[in-house]
Structure formats: C-alpha cells, structure tokens
Amino acid sequence: MNTVTPSAASDEVAIAISGMNKWYGQFHVLRDINLSVRRGERIVVCGPSGSGKSTMIRCINRLEEHQEGSIRVNGIELNNDLKNIDAIRRDVGMCFQHFNLFPHLTVLENCTLAPLWVRRISRQEAEATAMKYLERVKIPEQANKYPGQLSGGQQQRVAIARSLCMNPKIMLFDEPTSALDPEMIKEVLDVMVELADEGMTMICVTHEMGFARTVADRVIFMDAGQIIEENDPESFFNNPQSERTQLFLSQILEH
C-alpha cells in the first residue's frame, strides 16, 4: 500500500459527539460515546461483531436516531429538525458493506441522481462531475452499465464515486471491503487511501489493519457499545493498553 502523507488535520471540529447513548428497545447499544473528529482527520473504528460500530457511525448521518447526548456535524446539531438532517446528509457521504447501489439505474445515473435532485444542478454539470469521479475510481468505461453487471470491487468503487459526486465534507465507511473477495479489496482500499491523501475527513469501520496503520490518525476500539481505547495507530497496535484490546488484536492479527 502506498504511504500516505500525514494528515493536515486542522483545529476545526468536523464531528463532535458527546455523551451519546442509544437503546434498541431495552438493549443499551451505545453507552456514553464521546468523540471529536477534526477536519481532515482520519479515524478507523474496529471492534468485535455486535459492539455497535455500525450503529455509531449511522447515528452521524441519522440513519439511526440517538436518544441521549448530542451530535454536532459541521457545527449543525442533529435533532428532530428535518432541515438539519437534510443539511447534514448533503455534506456527509456514506459507503456501505453491501454497496447499496440502485440496481435499476446505470452507473452514471446512480452517480447523477442525488446531484440532480438534491443539489439541483444541471444534467450536463452532474454528468461531468460523475465522469470525473468515475475516472478517479478508475472505472469511467463502466458508466453505462448496470450495477448488476459489475464485480463487487467495481460496485464499491461506484458507490464511493456516487458519494463523492455530492461533494461531501465527511465520508463514512461501514466495512466497505468485508463483502469483497481478497483480490478486490486492494482496488477499493487504494481508492480510499487516495481519498485520505486528498485530505478528506473520514471515519472507517474496518478490520483492514494494514489500512489502519498507514492511513489512520487515530484508531478507536469499541466493545459492548463503549469506546474502550483510542490512540494513534503506532501505539494502538504496538502497545495496546486495555486487556480487551489486546485480546481483540491477538485474535485479529493471528491470521
């Protein structure tokens, strides 16, 4: 993997989560989450299955609703105000484990849909932007195919391009490579590394530890709905403090 220039994270706060709690019915899934992400910072979140990683990042663009505490994204408070939610979603892109491309639209249409209907830009401009980002993820030649005709790695790259077409200030990734065959993981990670290189604020849930080492400014370890440990990758991997982190790392680095 290419090396990445150290992030030029500014002092400006992009995401500020404080005292956030969430329950699914009686199940306390997120417990007192405090996290502050500066603009340009790159965060990797890891932890065992069911620890609440997805739930946490899905709260950031309100795919899930939190019940206590506050989340501020780009200075906008996430509450029940639909205007705020819309404003935040316009600036926060998200990539999913299963891509969630729209199968009835071509790759190009997938990429232009939101710019056309949400940003209300002209079709010409939307298509030019879409082609720019498809070139960036190295699949401009697939623009007129349907998602079902592409490989998993290509689909995930389309999904990244689709998010980028909205010019997001923050990108969220929820295990973007865990549904992919090994030979496709690299092509997706390469795109993400490039994105990091350009200074995108990113939060990635991933178990790609190589990626975490090269790209992350900070690694966050979650277990049972809590943030257990938070450190720079050097110290996190070489000198984990918590017992649970050590156990997790020994399991995940074993193979």
Place this chain on the structure above:
Amino acid sequence: MSESTQSKAVVNDTLIEARPAPSSATGPLRWLQDNLFGGWGNTLLTLLSLWLIWLVLPGALQWSLIDAVWTGGSDACRANPDGACWPFITQRWDQFLYGFYEESERWRVNLVLAGLFAGIAWLVWERAPARNLVGLFMLFGFPLLAYLFLYGVPALGLPVVSTDQWGGFMLTLVIALTGIVVSLPLGVVLALGRRSQMPVVRSLCIIFIEFWRGVPLITVLFMASVMFPLFLPDGVTVDQLLRAMVGVSLFASAYMAEVVRGGLQAISKGQYEGASSLGLGYWQSMRLVILPQALKIVIPGIVNTFIGLFKDTTLVLIIGLLDLLGMVQSALADAQWSIRSVPYTGYVFVGFVFWCSCYGMAIYSRRLEEKLNTGHSK
C-alpha cells in the same frame, strides 16, 4: 512440455477446436423428445392433451366456422340452428359497441376510441418521442377530455348524451379504464400509507384497504346504486355511472395497494438507506429509487389486478348499466332472435372480446417485464 514418466503433472496445451453440436442434440426431433416425449410420464401427458384437443377442437371449429351462418338475417339462422349465428352479431354490432348512444353522435365515441388506441400505441412503441409526456397526458388529461367529449359540452356545440344512454363495449372500456387509471396511483399511495411511520395515516389506510377488500364487489355496486343516494340531501343526484365507477375504482385500489405493498416489502433496507444517505427526501426516494424497483417486481400482480377489474366490470349489469355483456343479454330477449344458436353465439362473442382484451394486456405485461429486466438482472 515433454512427456514425463516421473512427474504426475497433467498438461493439455493443444487448443481444441470448437465443433457444432451433433444433430441429435438440436433440431425438431430433439425438441419433441425433450419437451413432449421425455419419459413415460411426459409422453402420457402429451397423449392425454392431444386426445382432449381432439375431443374439443373439431366440434368447436365445426360449430363456429364450418356450420356457421355468416350472411342473411334471423331467417337464415332459424333455418340452420346447429351452427353459430354470426348475423346476430353483425346486425347488432353498433348496439354492442355504443349501447344507446345517439346515432348521430357516435363519431364522438369513435374519435375517443381512436385517440385511446393512438395513445396506447404511442406508449407501446418504444422509440416514440416524448413518451413521458404522452404517458402523463394519457393518465391525467385524456380521461377528463374523453369524458367531456363523450358527455357533451353544449357551449362548444356538442349536445349532451346523458350517461344512461352509454352502453356496450364503450361502457365496459369507460368503467375499466377509469378503474385502471385511478387504482394504480391510489393503490401506490395507500400502500405507502400502510407502511408509514405515522399511526394515524397507517390506521386510516389499513381500515380503507381492509374495508374494500372485505366487501364483495356486487355489494359495493348495490350500495353505490341504492344506499348512497340515501345519504345525499334531497334533490342532489349523482350519476349512476359515476357511482359505479367510483365503487369499482376504490374496490380495485384496495387490491392494488396490497399488490404494491408486496413489491415495497421486497426492496431491501439498504436501498432506503442508500437513498437517505445521499440526502434524498422521503418522496424523492420513493419516486426515484424505491417505487421503480417495487413496481417492476409486481408487474404480474398489477396486470393481474387490471385483468380482474376488466372482467369484473360486467357486474354493473346488476345495477342496470348495460355494458357489453348487458347489451348482448338484452338483445337476446328480442323475440325475433329467439333461436337456439343465438345465445351461444352471443356469449361466445362476449367471451372472445374479453379474452382478446385481457390476453392483450397479458402479452404487453410480459414484454414490459422482459424489457425492464435486461441489464440489471444478476
């Protein structure tokens, strides 16, 4: 690579040329064997089917074509009651098509029908320009225009032809097409409402759907024709045909809602989340992402409902509206035509007309499915 006796490696590096399949694998004989005579069970079924066809087909052809009366009038039919009596249809053709619509004004019906078929052809023809606009017009503008045109606008020199003069196949089309045009959008709205997060909206939709699904259409029509006027203040009347159309449309909407809901349920949560994460609002996600996929999945169900609706229009007969079946039925009462073969002929004719219309819809739905399926199936 040289042959090696020691290593166990197997290497085939000569390219094998492609050959055509042997004739035993293709051709009509092979097709017969694969599809009709593969195994004794299949063979038995084939023979059984052939025997059934042999039983029915010659008789049917004999009656409807060979022994049939083609020309003349009722006298010719009376002389030959063992074959179909087609003059009954040809002589009454105008009535079957227009009902009691003023003869001098029937050109209006023809014009509307011509417009209808032109519109449908436009939509079916895939490379026609401005199909979206035409589609919208056919859905919203055309029905209104057609109604005004058929009913009449005295100010524009079109004398009124009141709806109790409408009848025959024209009336069948008016009721069925109104039902189709109303039930699809209303069904979509009801289906969305039934899945809504808002309890009031959801309950209202559930009550509406379950009410109309639970009541037989005949009851609905009776209620529309007998009970509905009781609720109106004195002196206010609502057209009988309009009442029937409203009843049929609401009835069909309830069924449509459930069909559409089935499609909505087949769409994964990821599609909703993908759309939300891009900033699309509820209605935008529905219109641009969810409904196009959901409706595509349930095309067979939608067309099934349309076909059911089309055939159910014959029930308006019982509230005194004379659709195609009603017209034929009343023509049978004519003493001049009380001949043994005439009722058979009439009903065969009605059945044939309905079958053609419904089968047409079925074919179109199949083509639409195939077309929408290309590319993104995996």
